[in-house]
Amino acid sequence: MPTPFMTPASSDHLALFHNSLRNLSGLRPTLGAVLRISTDITSIWIAFLFGWLIIGGHNLAELIAPHSVWIALLIGLLSIVQIATYTAVGLYTCPGSYSLSTKIYLIVAANLTLLLIGSGIMSITAAPTNLNFGLLTTTLVASAIPLSLARVGSAVLRMENWQGDGSRQHEEADDNKVLVIGGAGYIGSALVEELLNLGLQVSVLDAMHYGEETLSRVAGHQNLKIVREDFRHIEALTRAISGVGSVIHLGGLVGDPACAVDTDLTVDVNVTATKVIGEIAKARGVHRFIFASSCSVYGASDQIVNEDSHFNPQSLYARSKVASEAVLNSLNDHNFAVTCLRFATIYGISGRTRFDLVVNLLCAKAVRDGVITVYGADQWRPFVHVQDVARAITITLRAPIELVAGDVFNVGSDAQNYTLGEVAELIKRQAPDAQITADDTFLDKRNYRVSFDKIRTKLGFEPAWTLERGIAQVLAIVRSNQVGHYSLPTYSNVLYLKECGTKSFGSFKITGWENDLMNIDHIHPAANRSAA
Template identity: 45%
Template sequence: MRWVPLTGDDTSISEAIARVDRTDGRGVVVFDDRNRLVGAATSDRLRGALLEGTTPDAPVSSVLDEPTTARDDAPSVPGPDAEDERIDDTVETVASWTERTAGPNEADIETILVVGGAGYVGSVLCRCLLEDGFAVRVLDPLMYGARGVAALADRERFELYRGDARAVGDVLGAIEDVDAVVHLGGIVGDPATELDPRKTLEYNLHSTQLLASICKYHGLNRFLFASTCSVYGRTDGTGRCTEDDPLNPVSLYARAKIQSERVLRELADDRFEPTILRMATVYGYSPRMRFDLVGNVLPAKAHEKGVVPVFGGDQYRPNVHVEDVARAYRDCLNAPFEDVAGETFNVGSNEQNYRIDELATVVADTFPEAEIEYHDDRTDERSYRVEFAKLQSRLDFEPTRTIRDHCLELREAFEADAFASSTATRYSNRATLEAAPSHEETDAVIEADEASVLEERDESTPIEAEVGDRPSGGTR
């Protein structure tokens, strides 16, 4: 059983007991705002205090076994008056904490936790890491179903934990014995995040703070966070945004990412130096396919409707293939720690900074039967170009996939009937969340969506390609 870490000693005894129960833990270990150990209390001690007449709302500090000293550089152990069992337990915890957080984690990475690994980027990253020889564990609430990792279930070095990064118990169980964490979790995309702003902040900000804090306390220094180039928001288009340029978000999604980046920097010290990757707009095939991304939806519209719709058109947007994104994360994990520790990288390529109307032209060129259809109304105010030289110079990273390649491959997949209608619920983050506002309803919504697809298809048409690693007639 693990200890539940708390920051600050004003948590009530009743809340401390509830957190311990949720994680089946031994008790709580409390740190101050300088990450020094304040004290510890076992589950029995917390409950015993209530039996002795202490009120449930009393602060947990009233029952802690307090340390005899408070050094600046390391936590301490309880004083001599504490019971032997609690001394032994806390010494074990402190010894482990001190050993693992003594400095940067330079140990070889064998097992990687991918939070959100069943998602659009995560399901591709998991395959990339497995192919590179890593063991992969996924923590994911499966709000979009398990389709993205279903084909990995029998892999020897793959584990799937259905759980929530907002829950201490789920996080503590998932990080056990892992060497690095990639945090892709959260509600992704402007339309999806606007559905329920409160829930968005829970998933996209509060879970980041919880996950990063627990990783820090457990000495997991290899921590990669998925941010977005949407943080640049709207610019005048005269230059390309670097990692040091001012941010100008125009959506809740981007603002939550900025706040998460700020949380990570506030937690950073010589024992915890997370890496932030700001991704360009992602496109490309994924086992958990999405057709609510501009690089995917335009080819889908060209195939299904014979039109490439353009709203506005002069907005700039950087683009990057999902396989190149996966390689960027892999390269950061393989890089010498000092090359990526505490750094922020834009992920993409200068050559794929397109205006929306330029992107539409590439799509129309690969679907010659489709026509570009211009609309004056702009549905997205973001417009920014991004500079990607830092990642290229630091890790010699260069994307290898292009929009044109993707469109040609996607066309083959469409012609091979590898996908249901691009408007199916499961291909859209917003549509899935609207249909299944709670995790408990997700499975039923996904099953109903798949049933409706089967009804629309010829029964002789195979759909295995939709749940496998690649669509028939195309590549990832």
């Protein structure tokens, strides 16, 4: 969803111009956008015809006469300029992010600006016959009325749909209802099935960038509701959150390479939006909020790290997780229980297969290319299967709320801390024809071994999958040709962004506070503050 057009200070003109271009390029031919644009063009022409017929005393025959046809063409050009202006300020690309009064203000401001520009042009050029300042004024000023009324009508309809009989507006949070943001992704497609098997009513809020087939195994389930929207769309987000007892936030750009493609977009999607989601969830009475973080926040360490260790993130992705944890930590209180789960490096097959994860990628290359290329064989990483991640989330969701409120847990197992060289050897045992090659020219500073004692002792979580079993699963899938070539963009977050671009994700609305939070090195858990 493109970014709202903000009124900048004088020093922000470049950012304003940049956001305008983002909004223009982010316009998509959705049904809502087409209806809005069609209504607005109709309003402009109604205002012009009112000025031509009623104020000017002309008739339609005069309008199509040879000496007046230029007026119709100019008004058509004016309507195109108006629509482009409305797009630039975000009225079509992010209407849900504006209040009604802001929309009306933008319409009036845009029309007055065009009136001043048009009047200036008319004062220095010869206008066609019958086109005068009065007609131009009537067209631009009068059109603001139906344009504004259209927004009022839309707001009223949404309010009626939202309130219904008056009870939905204050719908109580139901602990049997769960919203999974990003539920069609790699983790989400595994998690949703787990939640449905528990008998929960599950809503998925996802823009479906990678297609809807990721949830094909549960499509049509009576307890599943899919909302195909960007989670940065405020109205859609608020509707989706209303009445749910728990929110599981898996949405965002994932992976170091993918996040590096567009840094501003990454901060917007991963940090700014997380703050908005957390605040809306808290305001709507949600009881539990589970956030998908990452063990990559530890970055580089020669020691075995745990949940109390200081951060040392080595990438924008990791720093975005640090900032998101800090934001959500500040929202935790006795009515809003926030839990952050720091996942180990994930592997395995789910509804949305990925081959941009180290284990999955090396397995695919072993089968397809006969080569297992390792970058930094001595680097330590913790690993966990995607199904075990889904199970860890459900365990957290069902745990006594006082046990997880304001707390953070590493998700994985001590036994699955491996060096990348050891991972390559495990793969070769099951793909003996592949050759291991080392490439130390690529410098990756990440190196961390993680303790998972806390989630084991406090929540009783133990992974069901071993790395060897997960490798066998991935190798079998690749060998069976059930999936396409591992290099296809659909299997890689970074390749998808490079192939399809970032326009489908819209623009950004970074405000400045995000960078400060991405540079902190430690968070004192809210649970500890409460206990103190």
